[in-house]
Amino acid sequence: MQAEIISIGDELLIGQVVNTNASWMAEQLNMAGIRVGCILAISDQKEQILETVKIASKRSDIILVTGGLGPTKDDITKKTLCEFYNSKLVFNKDVFEDVKSIFGKRGFVVSEVNKMQAEVPDNCKPIRNKNGTAPGMWFEQGNTILVSMPGVPFEMKAMMEGFIVPELTKRFRLPALINKTVLTHGIGESTLAAIIEDWENGLPGNIKLAYLPQPGIVRLRLSGKGNEKDILQKQIGDEVLKLHQIIPDLIFGYDKDTMEEVVGNMLRSRKMTLATAESCTGGYISHLVTSVPGSSDYFEGSVVSYSNPVKEKALEVKPESLEEFGAVSEQVIIEMAEGVQQKLNTDYAIATSGIAGPSGGTEDKPIGTTWIAIATPNGVIAKKFHFGEHRGRNIRRAALAALNMLRKELL
């Protein structure tokens, strides 16, 4: 069984709107065990809609369409579907009640244009819309179900969750489908692939593996298909366990975890506090940490010491250390970490100092050279890294590496 998503709207094709609707729908279908074979974004043009729906009907069992249901001239989806199914528009009393109720809530009078929104093709089952004036439409022809929904995200989501997904799950006795994503840090995709090659080759035939790289992070997604959800769950769990035994140090989380959440949860559960002293990362680590709701439970604050005078004044880095070793050095990074730990009176502290680029590199310390230190209740550790040439990514990679060093200390 295969589903297909068709998003209608010129705004998608000129890049004005990112198609977040389709991703959300794909995730919902996937979690319900329905494979999405294809996502399309097309124009508000009759011929293209007809052609696309025709092709989709041949290859997919379920077609979910969004967009083009508004009351204005460029919204032609309803009329076009009517033409596709060779049906005709009929006035629907229930739908009209919904339209009137929406207008009533907003204090508007129902115009003739809006009354037309209560007309639906005579071969569809209308889906009530509690959040807007355009009803959804459920069509069946041959073995294909086509559902048309408004493009307004919260209207679409309410229909999906309230009616469409439950209905599809009932209708098709769905095979179990489980995804599990393992998050790794600190190793490139190809090196990782070499390390876990045997494990990958030994995966059962019903489990697929995908590598999803991001700067500093590689996500490994396992997708399993089977008849019994429990068995599948155990099968995937076993494979993740095996993987964990091969690369225990590299795994920092699962599924939608972020490094800053993982570290934050560890700090909270250990009742420990954190501060940061940031030079090259310029406050980005502090931003990541505080982007997590509730981070005030464990995060005290940060000193972003972008200039040397601030390193001396606010963190009590010794002028001699800066003079002799430079700001990007083991000596200075240790003093920064200890300085902020003492000043802000925390259990742990992170410090970063590096050459983010694009200028400032030397032969000894090329762009990307970064020192990171973690101050713990039992002393300081420091490590030198070499990231790349690109400023934004150096900042991101340094922040992740620093948080990951802290994570390992907290283990």
Added chain:
Amino acid sequence: MQAEIISIGDELLIGQVVNTNASWMAEQLNMAGIRVGCILAISDQKEQILETVKIASKRSDIILVTGGLGPTKDDITKKTLCEFYNSKLVFNKDVFEDVKSIFGKRGFVVSEVNKMQAEVPDNCKPIRNKNGTAPGMWFEQGNTILVSMPGVPFEMKAMMEGFIVPELTKRFRLPALINKTVLTHGIGESTLAAIIEDWENGLPGNIKLAYLPQPGIVRLRLSGKGNEKDILQKQIGDEVLKLHQIIPDLIFGYDKDTMEEVVGNMLRSRKMTLATAESCTGGYISHLVTSVPGSSDYFEGSVVSYSNPVKEKALEVKPESLEEFGAVSEQVIIEMAEGVQQKLNTDYAIATSGIAGPSGGTEDKPIGTTWIAIATPNGVIAKKFHFGEHRGRNIRRAALAALNMLRKELL
């Protein structure tokens, strides 16, 4: 002439990744005068890739493909395109030099798997990739151009901007097309539309206007089409000038300017320095400022005072002020701004304190309540804002509002 975008990757079909690549590419093509007829997201499966490329070749002149070019087993785009064109993979020395250079910079040794990334189909023109190990590939057959790129956004973007869009523009002798984007801050889309209505209605027929809203910012994009680039340039320039006369205070920049760059350039040219004291923004303003290359010219650093003790210790906010007025108050925000200005010895300082959410709101100070202060050489100004309910957007909007307040002080 029509273009089509094909994004390859299971992660798109299970909703794990939102297809921002396609939107970005669609926008670039659109701005170059190339219509995008269709955007597809499909699976990493040979049959589907072959079928999709076959259909696309029949209806589109330009096909841009992303994804599936990594070194691992699930990356099958290159092999599949080879099969589609009935060509064979050959080792390419130039591409191999790029691969080696990337690995050299990162201090890694090139593995056999990575050496294979230097193999390209013999009927394509490889496109160099300075940011990664997978080259792009430019194919031509009949009247159709197909370009395959990596799915990693910054690798794809560099290829698009550096080679593909300029090459397509040359090849298809496109009509002159000029885009100019005017960046406004601090006003909603509909209010702005009402203010500039007359100007908008008076725009010449060959100039189109688009409103592109983001949290805190509305971008106004003027797109002009014509035969002579010089005339068009002048025409657009005149309209922008008229617009500037209507809303001089709301415009903070043009095109790809960012608020942090605009403010940074103003500080640099005035030889003035900046520090920040951040509570609710948690280091995000500091991060924005330091994301600009060369920001060490004017940025001294930041004290992220997430907890009250840090506000007292590091910024010398009076305990009585915190006690009497609370951390989110005019009194405290002024003390924070003055504190960091003095401590870090700068000309200007920004301070923020607010309730980012999702918890912490009260009847008096609901979520989104934010105080911002700017310390200048001539005293401090402070202002209260009400942002929304959403933590991430509150942080972003507070940072932009703070930088914009500083910008106005610097004018």
